[in-house]
Amino acid sequence: MYNFDELITRRGTNSLKWDSAGHADVLPMWVADMDFRTAPVLIEALRRRVEHGIFGYTQVPPTYYEAVAAWFARRHGWNLQPEWIMYTSGVVPALSAIIKALTVPGDKVIAQTPVYNCFFSSIRNNGCELLANPLRRENDTYRMDFDDLERKAADPRAKLLLLCNPHNPAGRVWTREELTRLNDICLRHGVRVVADEIHCELVFSGHTYTPFASVSTECLNNSITCVSPSKAFNIAGLQIASIISSDADIRARIERAININEVCDVNPFGVIATEAAYSAEGEEWLLQLIAYLEENDRAFHAFCAEHLPQFPLTRLEGTYLEWMDCTALHLSSEKMEHVLLEKAQLWLNAGTMYGSEGEGYMRWNIACPRSRMLEGLERFAEFLQK
Numbered sequence: 001m002y003n004f005d006e007l008i009t010r011r012g013t014n015s016l017k018w019d020s021a022g023h024a025d026v027l028p029m030w031v032a033d034m035d036f037r038t039a040p041v042l043i044e045a046l047r048r049r050v051e052h053g054i055f056g057y058t059q060v061p062p063t064y065y066e067a068v069a070a071w072f073a074r075r076h077g078w079n080l081q082p083e084w085i086m087y088t089s090g091v092v093p094a095l096s097a098i099i100k101a102l103t104v105p106g107d108k109v110i111a112q113t114p115v116y117n118c119f120f121s122s123i124r125n126n127g128c129e130l131l132a133n134p135l136r137r138e139n140d141t142y143r144m145d146f147d148d149l150e151r152k153a154a155d156p157r158a159k160l161l162l163l164c165n166p167h168n169p170a171g172r173v174w175t176r177e178e179l180t181r182l183n184d185i186c187l188r189h190g191v192r193v194v195a196d197e198i199h200c201e202l203v204f205s206g207h208t209y210t211p212f213a214s215v216s217t218e219c220l221n222n223s224i225t226c227v228s229p230s231k232a233f234n235i236a237g238l239q240i241a242s243i244i245s246s247d248a249d250i251r252a253r254i255e256r257a258i259n260i261n262e263v264c265d266v267n268p269f270g271v272i273a274t275e276a277a278y279s280a281e282g283e284e285w286l287l288q289l290i291a292y293l294e295e296n297d298r299a300f301h302a303f304c305a306e307h308l309p310q311f312p313l314t315r316l317e318g319t320y321l322e323w324m325d326c327t328a329l330h331l332s333s334e335k336m337e338h339v340l341l342e343k344a345q346l347w348l349n350a351g352t353m354y355g356s357e358g359e360g361y362m363r364w365n366i367a368c369p370r371s372r373m374l375e376g377l378e379r380f381a382e383f384l385q386k
């Protein structure tokens with residue numbers, strides 16, 4: 001059994017999450033990385049590499065592509081060919097290169113808001129325009145608005161849709177039916193789907209992650225997928241991601257954009273960590289992590305039901321990001337972020353970071369030891385009492 005309860009000090013390690021808070025008392029529950037040590041199988045593999053002591057330029061070996069393909073086939077039922085895979089230094093660099101490759105400035109890119117903030121910057125930085133297809137809130141969950149999507153996709157300048165599956169911050173793990181319907185609409189209007197599936201390993205029981213490209217041949221042919229073990233194995237700092245497309249012409253265009261953006265080199269640690277993550281021991285650790293996160297989610301919801309009933313939560317089907325409706329406070333999300341940081345030493349993400357649909361919401365990262373998560377909730381509750 002792995003011990004996810006261990007409180008590990010991250011302050012003083014140049015951690016973005018912990019060390020960019022000015023105040024030493026701040027409890028950071030914002031940016032999406034975890035306060036858990038990664039799987040021992042990764043640490044061992046990295047240790048062996050460190051001990052070699054030479055860290056020159058890296059080539060990505062065939063075993064990398066085979067490990068990615070075998071993992072997705074075994075764990076997620078997607079039989080992809082190793083030659084469909086390209087690598088780059090992260091999912092955001094991947095999204096940016098794909099947009100550059102498949103649009104011209106002035107084109108429109110659809111995103112289902114509220115959504116991961118770097119979708120906005122990667123669209124904007126490539127000279128494209130965001131076409132929002134806002135998700136519809138229904139009780140404690142979100143649904144896709146297919147009627148609105150039909151209208152947005154019909155815009156002749158709409159070229160791509162950035163899909164977030166599972167969705168950050170809406171907590172949805174999209175079903176096969178939803179993905180099929182989305183692709184039917186996109187296909188009808190010549191919109192290609194870019195599936196950001198970085199959160200795909202973090203799915204709770206009762207829900208199944210369906211790789212978009214595995215839904216049908218139509219979905220495969222109309223999509224490009226981005227994945228990385230970085231979220232699930234807590235190795236975002238090692239900077240590696242895979243881009244998967246079955247279309248050789250599309251791959252050549254993306255490869256060219258990766259070169260233009262000069263993000264064609266990865267480091268030795270990312271490659272080694274990916275291979276170790278996508279192993280049987282990596283999988284065993286991951287299963288225990290998911291069980292722990294699921295228990296955190298349960299404890300989070302139980303605490304809120306008892307002490308914070310005026311702040312409705314979104315049901316989490318996957319990821320470790322709670323999405324809380326704080327409209328009862330009558331403050332803007334940005335103001336809440338500042339006030340919580342100043343008065344409660346609690347650092348959450350303002351919902352508006354994910355688009356205007358997030359106004360009044362706050363995002364909590366619960367990928368930490370349960371005692372630390374509960375301390376965050378206590379700070380929030382005490383702040384309200386004052």
Ligand SMILES: Cc1ncc(COP(=O)(O)O)c(C=O)c1O
Pocket residue numbers: 032089090091092093116164168196198199228230236240241
């Ligand atoms: C949906 C999504 N995509 C991409 C990323 C970041 O990817 P990377 O660190 O590989 O650039 C995140 C990080 O939170 C995310 O939530």
